[in-house]
Amino acid sequence: MQTKFAKRVTTASRSFTRTILDLTAQSSIISFAGGLPDAALFPRENIEKHAKELFKTEDNRLFQYSNASGVEALKVEIAKKYVNTTSAQIMLTNGSQQGLDLVCKTFLDEKDCIIVEDPSYLAALGLFHMYNATIKAVPLSSKGVDTEVLEVLFRDYSPKFFYTIPIFQNPTGYSYTLENRHEVVRLAQKYNVILLEDSPYEALRYDGVQTTAFADLLPELTIALGTFSKTLAPDFRIGWMKAPQEIISALTLSKESTDLQNSKFFQHICAKMMQSGELQEHTKTLIAYYRPKRDAMVNALHKLFGDSIEFVVPEGGMFIWVNFKKCADSMKLFDVAIKKGVAFVPGSVFFADKRVTSYGRLNYTNSSLEQIETGVKKLYEAYQKV
Amino acid sequence: MQTKFAKRVTTASRSFTRTILDLTAQSSIISFAGGLPDAALFPRENIEKHAKELFKTEDNRLFQYSNASGVEALKVEIAKKYVNTTSAQIMLTNGSQQGLDLVCKTFLDEKDCIIVEDPSYLAALGLFHMYNATIKAVPLSSKGVDTEVLEVLFRDYSPKFFYTIPIFQNPTGYSYTLENRHEVVRLAQKYNVILLEDSPYEALRYDGVQTTAFADLLPELTIALGTFSKTLAPDFRIGWMKAPQEIISALTLSKESTDLQNSKFFQHICAKMMQSGELQEHTKTLIAYYRPKRDAMVNALHKLFGDSIEFVVPEGGMFIWVNFKKCADSMKLFDVAIKKGVAFVPGSVFFADKRVTSYGRLNYTNSSLEQIETGVKKLYEAYQKV
Numbered sequence: 145m146q147t148k149f150a151k152r153v154t155t156a157s158r159s160f161t162r163t164i165l166d167l168t169a170q171s172s173i174i175s176f177a178g179g180l181p182d183a184a185l186f187p188r189e190n191i192e193k194h195a196k197e198l199f200k201t202e203d204n205r206l207f208q209y210s211n212a213s214g215v216e217a218l219k220v221e222i223a224k225k226y227v228n229t230t231s232a233q234i235m236l237t238n239g240s241q242q243g244l245d246l247v248c249k250t251f252l253d254e255k256d257c258i259i260v261e262d263p264s265y266l267a268a269l270g271l272f273h274m275y276n277a278t279i280k281a282v283p284l285s286s287k288g289v290d291t292e293v294l295e296v297l298f299r300d301y302s303p304k305f306f307y308t309i310p311i312f313q314n315p316t317g318y319s320y321t322l323e324n325r326h327e328v329v330r331l332a333q334k335y336n337v338i339l340l341e342d343s344p345y346e347a348l349r350y351d352g353v354q355t356t357a358f359a360d361l362l363p364e365l366t367i368a369l370g371t372f373s374k375t376l377a378p379d380f381r382i383g384w385m386k387a388p389q390e391i392i393s394a395l396t397l398s399k400e401s402t403d404l405q406n407s408k409f410f411q412h413i414c415a416k417m418m419q420s421g422e423l424q425e426h427t428k429t430l431i432a433y434y435r436p437k438r439d440a441m442v443n444a445l446h447k448l449f450g451d452s453i454e455f456v457v458p459e460g461g462m463f464i465w466v467n468f469k470k471c472a473d474s475m476k477l478f479d480v481a482i483k484k485g486v487a488f489v490p491g492s493v494f495f496a497d498k499r500v501t502s503y504g505r506l507n508y509t510n511s512s513l514e515q516i517e518t519g520v521k522k523l524y525e526a527y528q529k530v
Numbered sequence: 531m532q533t534k535f536a537k538r539v540t541t542a543s544r545s546f547t548r549t550i551l552d553l554t555a556q557s558s559i560i561s562f563a564g565g566l567p568d569a570a571l572f573p574r575e576n577i578e579k580h581a582k583e584l585f586k587t588e589d590n591r592l593f594q595y596s597n598a599s600g601v602e603a604l605k606v607e608i609a610k611k612y613v614n615t616t617s618a619q620i621m622l623t624n625g626s627q628q629g630l631d632l633v634c635k636t637f638l639d640e641k642d643c644i645i646v647e648d649p650s651y652l653a654a655l656g657l658f659h660m661y662n663a664t665i666k667a668v669p670l671s672s673k674g675v676d677t678e679v680l681e682v683l684f685r686d687y688s689p690k691f692f693y694t695i696p697i698f699q700n701p702t703g704y705s706y707t708l709e710n711r712h713e714v715v716r717l718a719q720k721y722n723v724i725l726l727e728d729s730p731y732e733a734l735r736y737d738g739v740q741t742t743a744f745a746d747l748l749p750e751l752t753i754a755l756g757t758f759s760k761t762l763a764p765d766f767r768i769g770w771m772k773a774p775q776e777i778i779s780a781l782t783l784s785k786e787s788t789d790l791q792n793s794k795f796f797q798h799i800c801a802k803m804m805q806s807g808e809l810q811e812h813t814k815t816l817i818a819y820y821r822p823k824r825d826a827m828v829n830a831l832h833k834l835f836g837d838s839i840e841f842v843v844p845e846g847g848m849f850i851w852v853n854f855k856k857c858a859d860s861m862k863l864f865d866v867a868i869k870k871g872v873a874f875v876p877g878s879v880f881f882a883d884k885r886v887t888s889y890g891r892l893n894y895t896n897s898s899l900e901q902i903e904t905g906v907k908k909l910y911e912a913y914q915k916v
Contacts, residue, residue: 147776147777147780148637148690149636149637149780150635150636150637150638150639150642151639152635152639153635153636153637153780153783153784178595180594180595181594183589183590183591183593183594184590186590186593186594188585188590188593191593192585195581195585196582199574199578199581203569204569204570204572204574205569206765207569207572207574207577207763207764207765207766208566208567208569208572208763208764208765209564209566209759209764209765210765237789238624238789238792239789239790239791241787241788241789241790242788242789245787245788245789249536249538249539249660250535250536250539251534251535251536251539252536253536253537253538254640256536267786267787267790270786270787271787271788274635274784274787304534373595377593377594378593378594378595379592379593379594379595379596379793379794379795380593380793381789381791381792381793390533391533394533394535394539397539398539398660400653400656401627401631401653401656401657401660402627402628402631402657403623403624403625403627403628403631403767404625404627404653405625405767406624406767407765407766407767407793407796408765409765409795409796410793410795
């Protein structure tokens, strides 16, 4: 028999990144492809300590059904990250990817228009396709989005939201300037467009100073997504959303019908680590380990490739977005690189129209300094062959 | 400004059960309303033992990103519950509610028809509405569904699936006879309709013998949902789906774009408890505690209400579905009962058309024997007043 899937599924294809992850997981290939944190840095001792403590202090209600929006103590800690915010404006999700899903579910009717950066986060693009959204893309540079194009899109398409990753963007590592942010805010107000602000990397800043988030510049029109996957551990599956209370109420209803609630266990541990300052200390450790990795990759790229490639040194996050300008189609470079024993993500998959591009995304957080050195060398060898 | 939610959200309302749960959580009201397991029975010592063991034996990859379909060791154990089944036909979900969501996402286009039992599980009805499905209901009795009506619905509406809870149904506690199952299977084959079989309560059998699941009677057309929320603990958030591999692949893709994956931590603990036989032993303990609770409620209802109500003694599960036949609208009984200090769920909310009904759902697993005794007395007093 022919299985009758929904239209949204027949147009979806398996995430290319997942395919690369599977490919590299089982082999000796050095992978700059994933977006994984370094597992060696997970704060295992803290986690174990608080887990033991939970078993000692909490009664069996710890494992009972509870509310959909998450553990209050953690919501209180997260609210402190924002100006004039209470826990009623926060809800917890199964990683920030679920935040994206719940926003789509709560806001999108079929064919509704949304705006994305070009390029943008792969798994968000895939999800927006699943909701049969009309996707329009605004060019992104190292200073932020092209606000002239953004205004035309806001005016002509009345989008439901603009999906923006304004700090250490994925895949580019770019950050919006404060001027660019202010212009985006002005346009969002003028055309009444929600800013869906995704900031998974903001705590991983190696240079420069923190800029104000859309969540604080324009709280009444921003749904902010955050996560502990990059600062604590992905398996905790704790993301959050910060939005006006009316919107949080609607998102909570969607969460209830989607999966009732999340596990509270790691939410409690996360709350303890924030209350005690352990998470803040741990973030400093991460930065101390990740900054030299970024530097090692930047230096190796400069040293070997010289002017034959172009990239902007990211001030934080996990990625370098490299223009392999000698190679018009980075997918071809990928094929040769894999044979040489190094992987990265060809840039094409991050564009809404999957255009052929000379760009590629390199991750440096999940490789050792030695792997970075060796991997960039292999990549350079591949580059000489295309 | 006016927030522009999706149509699906503007038609949704907060789950009445959630409202009752909030109402009863903070008060001295005896609640027969929820569908909660008894928290006192959670196997806390086993959980703690295996958690400690995990910290000792597993390296940091325990907390890293992993695959979307779940921990292999647990899928292997679950596969053993079914005939001729391998782990490739199993995937894990964030509770079985997420299984329902992923099936909807993977199969339903707008206005697609689905069939539900009348009455049915409240949070499934809410979810199906969120997907703008066309919902048709087939009458349910204590022997199973009305297969004459089911055939007409299958023939006239070509539904995407029939959502069925064939054992200890929620809200009725009814189970399909084997004859009824075979007739449903015949119709599903004839009209090529998927059976979405939800069996959260099947392990909690107090009388009678296990009947064959649709998953084994008609594996090629059944998507079976299961959960550890009733046998282990709801906060584990572990449900599963069993289906043909082609369908599991599509559902896994949907899971990836929805929330990437679930936490592996409790999945490992659950696998250990199945491998060691601890879960099976624990289920016996649950039955030993729940059977007397069911008996206490059945006896108290018989003794006090006599012929003034009607109900079928459930062979397992968590609920008794009572026809308060003297009171045409059980919502009125609910209002008086709450004032007397006892809560239940008025039957209306479980029907697709929310019709006025004399039925109500009573839960007995989450009250003590004494509370059951006192609560039924209070309910009887309320019944005298309406």
